[in-house]
Amino acid sequence: MRYVFALAISMLTLTATGCTTADPGRLAWRNWAHQQGGLIVAGAAVDRAEAVMDQLHRAGCGGKVAVCVLDSDALAAYAWPADRIFVTRGLIEKTLPDELAAAMAHELGHLISDGHLAVGWSLQGVGNTLDKEQAADQFGCRMLGRAGMDRGAMERLLVKVRGAAPDPQLRSRIDQRIAHLRAG
Numbered sequence: 054m055r056y057v058f059a060l061a062i063s064m065l066t067l068t069a070t071g072c073t074t075a076d077p078g079r080l081a082w083r084n085w086a087h088q089q090g091g092l093i094v095a096g097a098a099v100d101r102a103e104a105v106m107d108q109l110h111r112a113g114c115g116g117k118v119a120v121c122v123l124d125s126d127a128l129a130a131y132a133w134p135a136d137r138i139f140v141t142r143g144l145i146e147k148t149l150p151d152e153l154a155a156a157m158a159h160e161l162g163h164l165i166s167d168g169h170l171a172v173g174w175s176l177q178g179v180g181n182t183l184d185k186e187q188a189a190d191q192f193g194c195r196m197l198g199r200a201g202m203d204r205g206a207m208e209r210l211l212v213k214v215r216g217a218a219p220d221p222q223l224r225s226r227i228d229q230r231i232a233h234l235r236a237g
Contacts, residue, residue, distance in 0.1 A: 098145045112196060112199045113196075122140055127143050130144060144156060153210075162196070163189045187230055
């Protein structure tokens, strides 16, 4: 079993119509999702992911973002242009609600900072000197605060992900992100 915390953007162009409806980019992301374990389209994991995304939307995220659940044990989340976030069943099962929200808020940070999603509030404080992961972490923390959630959930999430990561370089990179959150 391979644990990966990708929190990265795949550069595919997709239409944001949800994970179970037809759209022009559906085949591309469906193929990718199949390689990641396939999609879960109903059940407790999907309900939990959608509830967390709804809570983040109410906190001020513009536009509807589709959340899709991958049938994988990995602790991972992915942001795709055209307003789509994928989270794994493993991430949903191994995190508390605010930690899952931290992962989703991080991914929203990628979508917003890269211009794939418009919001009505500023990304002030996310400077050009930060790398994309640290910037998305900071954005996610601010979004958690705006949603009335514990901003410390981002750090707790990263600690869990670090513990599941088999790659020493990935663990080191996550340690840097944790240190940056603690310093900020």
